[in-house]
Amino acid sequence: MPGLQVPLEHVLMMAAALFIAGLVGLMVRRNIIFILMSLEVMLNASALAFVAAGAHWGQADGQIIFMLILTVAAAEVSVGLGLVLLLQRRFKTLDMDNANRLRD
Amino acid sequence: MNLAAMQGLLPLLVLGLGAAVLMLQISIRRQLGWSYAITVATLLLGAAAMEPAMQVAPLQVTPLLRVDNLGLFFGSLFCLSGAVTAVISRDYLRSREGENEEYFLLLLLSTLGAVILAYSTHVAALLLGLELLSVALYALIAYPERGTLPLEAAIKYLVLSGAASATLLFGFALIYAALGSLEYAEIAVQISAGRAATSPALILMGAAMVFAGLGFKLSVVPFHMWTPDVYEGAPAPISGFLAGVSKGAVFIAVLRWFLESGFFQYSSLLAGITLLSIASILVGNLLALLQTNVKRILAYSSIAHLGYLLIVLVAAGVSPEPGLAVEAGGYYVVAYVITTLAAFSLLGLISRQSGDREYDQLSDLAGLFWKQPGLAALFTVALLSLAGIPLTAGFIGKFYLISAGVDAALWGLLAALVIGSAIGIFYYLRIIYTMTTVGEQANPGTTADMLVGSRLVVYLLIFAMLYLGIVPEPLMGYLRTIL
Amino acid sequence: MMESLFYMAGFVAFTATVLSLSRTNATHALIYLIISLLAVAVMFYLMGAPFAAALEIVVYAGAIMVLFVFVIMMLNLGQAGEQRERQWLAPRIWIVPTLLALILLVEMALAITQISGTTSGVEVTPKEVGLTLFGPYLLAVEIASMLLLAGLVGAYHLGRRSIDRSRQS
Numbered sequence: 001m002p003g004l005q006v007p008l009e010h011v012l013m014m015a016a017a018l019f020i021a022g023l024v025g026l027m028v029r030r031n032i033i034f035i036l037m038s039l040e041v042m043l044n045a046s047a048l049a050f051v052a053a054g055a056h057w058g059q060a061d062g063q064i065i066f067m068l069i070l071t072v073a074a075a076e077v078s079v080g081l082g083l084v085l086l087l088q089r090r091f092k093t094l095d096m097d098n099a100n101r102l103r104d
Numbered sequence: 105m106n107l108a109a110m111q112g113l114l115p116l117l118v119l120g121l122g123a124a125v126l127m128l129q130i131s132i133r134r135q136l137g138w139s140y141a142i143t144v145a146t147l148l149l150g151a152a153a154m155e156p157a158m159q160v161a162p163l164q165v166t167p168l169l170r171v172d173n174l175g176l177f178f179g180s181l182f183c184l185s186g187a188v189t190a191v192i193s194r195d196y197l198r199s200r201e202g203e204n205e206e207y208f209l210l211l212l213l214s215t216l217g218a219v220i221l222a223y224s225t226h227v228a229a230l231l232l233g234l235e236l237l238s239v240a241l242y243a244l245i246a247y248p249e250r251g252t253l254p255l256e257a258a259i260k261y262l263v264l265s266g267a268a269s270a271t272l273l274f275g276f277a278l279i280y281a282a283l284g285s286l287e288y289a290e291i292a293v294q295i296s297a298g299r300a301a302t303s304p305a306l307i308l309m310g311a312a313m314v315f316a317g318l319g320f321k322l323s324v325v326p327f328h329m330w331t332p333d334v335y336e337g338a339p340a341p342i343s344g345f346l347a348g349v350s351k352g353a354v355f356i357a358v359l360r361w362f363l364e365s366g367f368f369q370y371s372s373l374l375a376g377i378t379l380l381s382i383a384s385i386l387v388g389n390l391l392a393l394l395q396t397n398v399k400r401i402l403a404y405s406s407i408a409h410l411g412y413l414l415i416v417l418v419a420a421g422v423s424p425e426p427g428l429a430v431e432a433g434g435y436y437v438v439a440y441v442i443t444t445l446a447a448f449s450l451l452g453l454i455s456r457q458s459g460d461r462e463y464d465q466l467s468d469l470a471g472l473f474w475k476q477p478g479l480a481a482l483f484t485v486a487l488l489s490l491a492g493i494p495l496t497a498g499f500i501g502k503f504y505l506i507s508a509g510v511d512a513a514l515w516g517l518l519a520a521l522v523i524g525s526a527i528g529i530f531y532y533l534r535i536i537y538t539m540t541t542v543g544e545q546a547n548p549g550t551t552a553d554m555l556v557g558s559r560l561v562v563y564l565l566i567f568a569m570l571y572l573g574i575v576p577e578p579l580m581g582y583l584r585t586i587l
Numbered sequence: 588m589m590e591s592l593f594y595m596a597g598f599v600a601f602t603a604t605v606l607s608l609s610r611t612n613a614t615h616a617l618i619y620l621i622i623s624l625l626a627v628a629v630m631f632y633l634m635g636a637p638f639a640a641a642l643e644i645v646v647y648a649g650a651i652m653v654l655f656v657f658v659i660m661m662l663n664l665g666q667a668g669e670q671r672e673r674q675w676l677a678p679r680i681w682i683v684p685t686l687l688a689l690i691l692l693v694e695m696a697l698a699i700t701q702i703s704g705t706t707s708g709v710e711v712t713p714k715e716v717g718l719t720l721f722g723p724y725l726l727a728v729e730i731a732s733m734l735l736l737a738g739l740v741g742a743y744h745l746g747r748r749s750i751d752r753s754r755q756s
Binding site for chain 3: 013021056067
Binding site: 008012015016019022023026032035036039042043045046047049050052053054056057059061062064065068069072075076079080082083086087090091 | 227228231232235239242243246252255258259262263266267269270271273274276277278280281284286
C-alpha cells in the first residue's frame with residue numbers, strides 16, 4: 001500500500017502534543033509506575049517524530065532510529081521496573097516523595 | 105567491513121570481547137577474583153589498543169563512528185579511568201558480600217558506552233553510547249546492599265536521565281525533519297548549503313532540545329538538580345565514574361556534535377551556552393559552600409567545573425580558529441577526569457568497611473592527616489587541583505582555558521571563571537583544614553590492609569596530577585599534534 | 588478517507604495518552620496506554636512505515652507493556668493504592684506543570700509551523716529497512732546488543748535482590 005501524503009507539520013504537532021503530555025505526567029505523578037509510563041510516552045513521541053521525518057524524506061533511517069528507541073525503551077524499563085520491585089519491598093510504597101532522604 | 109576498519113575499531117572490539125568472556129566466566133563459575141582480573145585486563149588492553157588503531161586513523165567506519173586521534177585518545181583515557189574505578193571498587197566491595205561479579209560486567213559495559221561516545225559522528229551512535237553508559241550505571245548505582253540511599257539515587261537518575269534522552273531525541277527528530285540527515289558532517293553540509301534558512305526556528309528549537317538533553321547528563325545549571333542527590337547515594341567509586349568518565353565522555357560527544365555539525369554558527373545558541381556556563385559556575389560554587397557532606401561538595405564542584413568547560417564550546421564557536429579552544433578543552437577534560445577520580449577514590453577507600461553508611465560527612469574526615477597520611481595526601485592534591493592551585497593539573501587546565509577565553513575575547517565568562525575559582529578555594533581549603541584537625545569522631549576504618557592495586561592506583565593518581573601540573577608540555581604538545 | 592483515518596488515529600492516540608496518565612488505577616492506565624500505542628501504529632502504517640507499525644505492536648504494546656502488567660500484578664496495589672493515588676492527584680497540583688508545558692508546546696508549535704511539505708507517500712518497505720539496518724547501521728545493531736545485555740544484567744541483579752528480600756521477610 002502506498003503511504004499517505006499528510007502534511008509533516010501535522011504529524012510533528014501530534015508528536016509534540018504527545019511529548020508534552022508525557023512531560024506533564026512526569027512532573028505531576030508521584031507513583032513511580034506512572035512516572036515510568038510517562039517516560040515511555042515521551043520516548044514514543046520522539047519515535048513518532050522520527051518515523052514521520054523518515055517518511056517525509058522517503059528514507060529508512062527514521063524507522064531505524066525508531067527501532068533503536070525501542071531497544072532503549074526496553075532496556076530502561078527493565079532496569080526501572082527492577083528498581084520499582086526493590087523500592088516496593090523496602091519502603092512498602094511507590095511514592096517518589098517518600099523516597100526523599102536525599103536532601104540538602 | 106575490511107581489515108583496516110577492524111584495526112581502527114580494535115579498542116571497541118577488545119571491550120566487547122572482554123564483556124563476552126566475563127559473562128561466560130560468571131555463568132560457568134562465580135569467582136570474584138577472576139571477574140576482577142578479566143575486567144582490569146580488558147580495560148588496560150582496550151587502552152593499549154589505541155596504538156594499533158592510530159596507525160589507520162583517521163578513518164570513517166560506517167556513518168556511525170569515526171576513528172580519529174581525538175576519539176582514540178579520549179577512548180583510552182576512559183578505559184584507564186574505568187580500570188581505576190574497578191581497582192577501587194574491588195577494595196570497596198570486599199566488606200560488602202554478595203554476588204558482586206556482575207558489578208564488573210556492568211562497569212565494563214558502561215566504559216564501552218563512554219568509548220563509543222568518544223567516536224560518535226552520528227545520532228544513532230550518540231544515542232546508543234549515551235544509553236549504554238547510563239543503563240549500566242542505573243544498576244551500578246543501586247548495586248550494593250547498603251541502606252536505601254543508593255536505591256533512591258538510582259531511581260532519580262533513571263527517571264531524569266530517561267527524560268533527558270527523550271528530549272534529546274525529539275530535538276534530533278526536529279533537525280532530521282528539517283534537514284534530512286542524521287550524520288553530523290551531512291548536517292553541516294546542509295546548513296552551509298542554506299537548507300536551514302527556510303526553517304531557522306525549527307533548527308534552533310531542535311538544537312536547544314538536544315542541548316537541554318545533553319545538559320542534563322553534563323549537569324549544568326538549570327539541569328543540575330539530580331547531581332548532588334545521585335552522587336551522595338551512589339557508592340563512592342561509582343560517583344567518581346559518574347562525575348569523571350560519564351561527564352567527560354558526554355562532553356567529548358557534545359564537542360564533536362557542536363563542531364562537526366556546524367551549530368556554532370548560531371549566535372543565539374552560543375549566547376544560551378554562555379548563560380548556562382555563567383549560571384553553572386556561580387550556582388555550583390555558591391551552593392558548595394553550604395554543604396557539609398563531602399560527596400555533595402564534590403558534586404557542586406563538578407557542576408562548576410562543567411561550567412568552566414562550557415567556555416570551550418563558546419570559544420570554539422566565536423574564534424575563527426577553534427584549535428586552541430579544543431586543545432584547552434582536551435587538556436581540561438584530562439585534568440578534570442583524573443582529579444575527580446582521585447577525590448572519589450579516597451572516599452571509596454576510607455569507606456571500605458563502613459557498612460551501611462559511607463564516611464562522607466565532613467566530620468568523618470577530621471584528623472585523617474594523622475591517621476592515614478597517604479590517603480590524606482592524595483585527597484589534598486586532588487582538592488588543590490580542583491581549586492586550580494599552581495603545580496597541579498587543575499591549574500594548567502584553568503590557565504589554558506583562560507588563554508582560550510582571552511583569545512576569543514570572552515570577558516564576561518572569564519570574570520565568572522575568576523570569581524568562581526576564588527569562591528571555590530574556600531570550600532576546598534575547608535576540607536583540607538578539617539583533615540588536619542584532631543577530631544572526636546569515630547575513626548574511619550583502618551587502611552593497613554589496603555590492597556596492593558589500590559595503593560598503586562593512589563600513587564599513580566598523585567603522580568599524574570603533579571606531573572601534569574609541573575611538566576605540562578608533553579601532554580600539551582601531544583594534544584596539539586593529534587587535534 | 589484515508590486522511591480522516593489518520594487524523595482519527597492521531598486523536599485517539601492523544602486522548603488515550605491523556606486518559607492513561609490521569610488514571611488512578613494502574614491497570615486501567617496501562618490499557619489506555621496500549622490503545623494509544625496501537626493508534627500510533629496505525630499512523631505509522633498510514634505514513635508508509637509498515638515495519639515500524641508491526642514493531643510498535645509486537646514490541647511496544649506487546650512486550651514492554653506486558654512487562655508493566657507483570658510488575659503491577661506482582662505489586663498487587665489494590666483499593667488502598669487507588670485511594671492514595673486519588674489524594675495525590677488533587678486538581679491544583681496539575682495547574683503549574685500544565686501551564687509550563689503548554690508554554691513549551693506553543694513554542695514548539697511555532698517552530699514546527701515553519702516546516703512545509705508532506706510525508707512522501709512512498710512506502711519504505713521492510714526489505715529496505717533491513718538492508719539499511721544491516722548495511723550502514725550494522726554497528727548500531729552490535730552496540731544495541733550490548734545495551735540489551737546491560738539492561739538484562741542490571742534487571743537480573745535488582746530482581747534477584749528483591750526476591751531474596753521477600754524470602755527473608
